[in-house]
Amino acid sequence: MTTDAQAEQTDPLAEPRERVGRGWTASLSLANGAIWVGWYGPLQILLALQAEDFAPGTGMSKETLLAWVTGAGAVVSLAANPFFGALSDRTTARWGRRTPWIVGGTAGGALSLLLLAGAGGLWTMVLGWCLVQLALNAAFAAITAAVPDRVPRLQRGSVGGWLGAAQILGVVGGTGLATVTGGVGAGYAACAVFTMAGVLPYVLRHRDLRLPPQARPPWSWRAFAAGFALSPRRHPDLAWAWLTRFLINLSNALVLLYLLYYLRDRLHYPDPGEGVLILTAVNGLTLLATVVVSGVWSDRSGRRKPFVLWSGALMALATAGLAAWQTWPGAIVAAALLGVGFGVFTSVDFALMTDVLPTALDRGKDLGVINVANALPQVAAPVLAAPIVTYLGGYRALYLVAAVIGAAGAVLVRQIRGVD
Template sequence: ALGWCLVQLTLNAAFAAITAAVPDRVPQRQRGAVGGWVGAAQILGVVAGTGLATVAGGVVAGYLACAGFVVLGALPYVLAHRDPALPAARRPALTWRAVLAGFWISPRRHPDLGWAWLTRFLINLGNALALLYLLYYLRDVLHRPDPDSGVLVLTAVNAVTLLGTVVVGGLWSDRVGRRQPFVLGAGVIMTAATGLLAGWQTWPGALCAAALLGVGFGVFTSVDFALMTEVLPAAAHRGKDMGLINIANALPQVAAPALAAPIVQHLGGYRALYCVAAAVGLLGALLVRRIRGVA
């Protein structure tokens, strides 16, 4: 548990720092494409890590390889990239009070950031609810003889369609100069996919749902990343603000099990779970229309 907490602490800190470099160094018209490559790297990392743990020598060898990749992946950026240094006189004093105050950004003063954060949180929560219990859905509802292999197949289908749209969606958004329609459309596609899991409870239905979830989440991942960089309140706080935005990715992974378990056990089972996931994702997609400063 201690090791996992340290992994989360350090990798999320690194992720916040590297993503803060995007609004610092990348022109606004190219951020969708960059967001697509960031999203593709995350998905490839998950696939490669799973392969290392399951195929290439087991869990111990997999974790050792992941540790090596963390160092090797960071070195090119650290050694070859030079951040412009902020003069010492312009650096704000670092105090505990300032650090604690940084965990709050007033949604009243910065409503666009507040709505964008809530959009990301809800769509990620809907996606997490949809994926969390796939193993038990295949076992208990579809009665698959080998649910573990079924999850692997669905994960592969999801990854392929996600990788097929994550960069294309970002490039397309850059080309037309708009973000909201893509986030809204991606959320609607993901809602439809989750609805399939509730209404078409067959193996072909699960395959179609996995493919659609990949399409929707791929577009959402790249375009929402670009949108987030365009609603940041101030250039001086981008690293801290991107860290807070990353909470909207991590928190749904914690909240989803707490919400899903009572729904499956007491409030209608898997059909109700996927209906709730669809409703949550759709609400998040619709809330993107509340953002005024980004088209």
């Protein structure tokens, strides 16, 4: 492992001032993308295929079974991200605060994906997916916290843009690996290998910031647990930012959850797995066209809220289009517009979140609480989507509800006062 001079000389609790280089940004982005490969190969393709195989023996529909499995994993994710973020805040290992959790989390996630590859029934599937969420959230919490540790405020939009680009490439890559490798087991194995390999450049080339033992507060489980309670009254900007992220991500989760079934059962697309891959690729291309540019533009302008507002409005419009124009061309147009909007949102919202963090000592924990707004929609989406699709109007009603939720999230960003 090499040594970064900046990591050796910088107080880990000080606000960073020196801009990070391209190598650091590229390797952290690759690690981030690798985590998303491990998540979205299963979420887009593999879990849905397993749900279809296992559903006849459970008495549930494939939609309901998939909802239960993804919901259980999301519950684990809700607790794991802030928990491991808080542990990394207090880690004084010689390799730094974040790196041990990145390595351990990705290794555990890869092994859990291999467990899913051999799942022979519902309960092994549930256990495997919950372990994937537990382990990969440990790594993701540490990767996310590395940004406010090392990146100055007016570079965070740009870095957030590259992380967002890696995220969508991870989604596309995970979907591609799950589709082309020739079976569920092979798809899981390919995702596991890529997830583990993707973190190595960051771990091997860049030394993490170390927390001096004297900087760590005295340990007690009571104080540790109490630290997760962030008062909306004391930190209103953080609360509004969290709610904005939650609602826009919930809207996006409602769109993605049943996409394979939507193409098969509503649009009657001949190869729905291939259709998901095509839509994901279209979405990824338009996202890549905006995610870095918007982050740089936000840094240069010094503004965050207008970017979040208008990107959220565009995504709501595209989602409403899925309800009004239920054809294959309509799905392609919606995927393209959603990519444009989510590209802007991903980079700038990330920078906005780092701008409203309350304390330097608790960056990992606070970002973990914020990241609950990414995971909680995975719990809420199945609860909302299953009855809407089954009893309350089908896919048209589902996408209209998703559009209203996304529009509400976009408007609420205006309540944040401490960020322009």
